[in-house]
Amino acid sequence: QVQLVQSGGGLVEAGGSLRLSCAASGGSFSNYLMGWFRQAPGKEREFVSAIRSIDSTYYANSVKGRFAISRDSAKNTVYLQMNTLKPEDTAVYYCAAAYRHWNSAYIPDSYDFWGQGTQVTVSS
Numbered sequence: 001q002v003q004l005v006q007s008g009g010g011l012v013e014a015g016g017s018l019r020l021s022c023a024a025s026g027g028s029f030s031n032y033l034m035g036w037f038r039q040a041p042g043k044e045r046e047f048v049s050a051i052r053s054i055d056s057t058y059y060a061n062s063v064k065g066r067f068a069i070s071r072d073s074a075k076n077t078v079y080l081q082m083n084t085l086k087p088e089d090t091a092v093y094y095c096a097a098a099y100r101h102w103n104s105a106y107i108p109d110s111y112d113f114w115g116q117g118t119q120v121t122v123s124s
Contacts, residue, residue: 009118022095050105
């Protein structure tokens with residue numbers, strides 16, 4: 001049974017930082033495509049960032065230069081370091097894993113497993 005368990009998140013002032021973690025279990029994730037998405041109230045889920053096993057990384061334009069994705073394969077964990085946070089970053093953040101690692105990193109349908117979601121709130 002594949003599970004993605006998220007931690008981190010919370011409330012932070014604009015300009016602050018947070019780090020999200022996503023611990024995977026129930027499989028060997030070293031070759032998986034791992035991604036982060038977010039969903040704000042009344043909006044569709046949107047791509048934030050992703051990383052492949054060869055450490056190719058992808059970012060939405062809105063977070064490029066502020067967010068950094070990384071993975072620790074030994075711990076089966078993916079991280080999203082979020083810096084210079086803005087109120088518009090407020091959303092529920094989801095991590096996701098795709099065993100079809102060749103899929104597009106940008107679309108939710110590429111991913112097979114999802115974390116439980118964690119709230120990030122940035123106050124102005």
